[in-house]
Amino acid sequence: MSEVIIEGNKRTKTSFLKRLAFVKEGSVLDSSKIISDVRRFKLLPSVASATYSINDVEIDRVKIIYTVVENFAIIPGLNVSQDNNDDIAYRTSIFDFNFLGQNQIIGGFYSKNVFNSYGVFWEAPNLFNRKLGIGINYQNNILQEPIFLDNNKDVNYKYNSKAFEIRAMYEHNFKNRFELGINLANEDYDYLEGDLNAEIPEQLGVKRISVVGEYEFNNITNSYQYVEGFRSIFTYSFTLNSKGDNNLLKNFFIGRNDFEYFKRIGTKGNWANRLRIGYATNSSTPFAPFALDNQLNIRGVGNTVDRGTASIVLNTEYRQTLLEKGWFAMQANAFVDAGTWQEPNGSIDDLITGESATVFSGLGLRFIHKRIFNAVFRIDYGFSLGKKANNGIVFGIGQYF
Template sequence: MKSTLTFIILFVTSIAVAQENIITNIVIQGNKKTKTAALTKLINIEKGSVLDSLKIEKDINRLKRLPSIAHAYYQVHEKEEGYELVYGVEENFTLIPSANVYTTNDDEFAFRLGLYEFNLLGRNITLGAIYQNDIYSSYMANIRAPFLFGKRLGLALNYSNITTEEPVFLENGTADYKYNNTSYEMLGLYQFNLQNRIELGINYFNEDYEYKEGVTDPEVPQDFDVNKLLYKFIYEYNNLDYDYQYVSGFRSILNTQYVISTEDVLPDFFIWWNDFLYYKRIGKKGNWASRLRLGLASNDESPFAPFAVDNNLNIRGVGNIIDRGTGVIVLNTEYRHTLYEKNWFVLQSNVFVDGGSWRNPGGDFGDFGNSQNFRLYPGVGLRFMHKKIFNAIFRIDYGYGVTQDATNGFVFGIGQYF
């Protein structure tokens, strides 16, 4: 009887304590452009639930990952009937121009300009367009609404018309082709929780190759036009934590694609790659960042292999598509240090090493150890940042090759390299 009475007292006491810690009101403050309903939809804490600091911290991390939010915090106020939970946000300016420029010591020059709105209608919808000049003009446009159908389900639509001069590597030398890719893509977006999400979709595109100059091969056509269908699956694990310009944590992005061709000139193929990213705070002003990319594709002996060695993709200073392969191993690692910070402005230095190797089309895994396929480019750079404008990071890097037949050059862009 005594034990039963003790249990009843403890049970009633726990109910009383729980009632005292009940959230009776939730307030969102600090948002001007972003709709309150759009933010409320994304948080997990609800009225009537018990105060839980772990759940609140997850909500804060989710808000800080939104392009519309520069920083987020919370406050708890005790009221007579319970507790009021206040989520405070500092908004980003989200109508952002984008720019990428690169040069090499071969006097090569190309640029990409764009304009993006990352918080369309105040609902964290991204809408943007890009113009690229890389010998020829190219155009791209996309819209991305990750929370279109609730807090988990969204949609993305992409269009591109890209024309470039592509080197094609044949056994007896190199040929230059004018290459055009026109594509239409639709992706479904689903977020399981704060860390895990997937994208699943289809892409219909046309590839047009037109021979310009260089060597020829009777087995490689000089002009052909082919329609293709691409099925895409992306899985992302994201456990990053943001504090303005500083990032810490781990992120993994797996991208898999299966491409079906309507012509025998280019075979069907499967391709996948995984980016592993790791960030660590070093002291008060330092940030170490690394990206490891591993990838493989169907190992067809084709001059149009899918993995490219390129300035804007993987090796800073190497040039524009200097080689191709059916497998890739690339490591980018850099140390970022805040040199100056005042109010909204940040000046950050950058010391990096980019290195990687490729498997030749039709080759084997031993190609990764071949010195002719290996590239190593150390370098330095600067970052000019605005803390209250989303992705407002102007970067300039200079990479200097130290391996066989190396080049060197500048790479300019908006946003961190990775």
């Protein structure tokens, strides 16, 4: 092989793409590595699509040409929803997913959800080489958090979490990626209103030092709005040291795994599935980490309507492209969201008995800009198929999963 050429990239640096590529100048021609490079480029936030061609120069000399179609990667965001006081909540953000032309992520958000919150982020997954990078973030989240007690009444607290986190990122190979880091956090709960049990204090606070991490197995291929393959993402937090004034906040391990499976159906259809399993070791606290919420797991159920210390959620939907022209595509989808929870102070049997089970179904639309990274405006309407009488509309940016 004589030469590797990359075309079509304007903002993404050629040197960065060549550093990620398995095919190097002077190496032996290997079609499997070429296909892997194309798939690797497609997974980058800055790349909408990638193809390749092979040109013969002379005997034993060939030229590999990768052609990429870039995404616009500086993305403003605005989400509007309803807060726990039935007022308007919103979150505005701006992120550059191709900072310095090297697919680094930099940006931040500001949100108003009863109280004001903000956060700043920087991630450079390939900062040191093709395999090793780093990520840093700081978040100051202040929310009104409903806590659900045994007397079937909820109590509202002002929840303030200030957290600094740094992670190392390692891509072992094309399909396996690891993250490991340290999170330093101060968390405070201040009572606002509600029927408070005598054993639950009005103020709680804790300082944590936690090991956090993520493992991702990714065998996904994508072509614009179409996705196919399997992905598993395991995230965890393990508290090394926790100093506070109440044992109710001292969860020592929280883990969650998302199993995702996508399949193309014909030329315009896509079947998407997500199984989300979560578990926390401290099952005795009403300040449970897993929330039943519109934006997180069950479309139509409402805004933080329940909590649990373990959960199993299945989301499945069929997406059909109705219109596709140039940069624009419109999809319709039909979905079913189902979940079951282990209640605070409950047992793992809660997940099996189904007393906390919730099933919702519905329809939705997706408006997609094919040249802007993650530019999917979604609207879904979900309604209960079980004992809950809830229904409602859910808006958001990006596919639900």
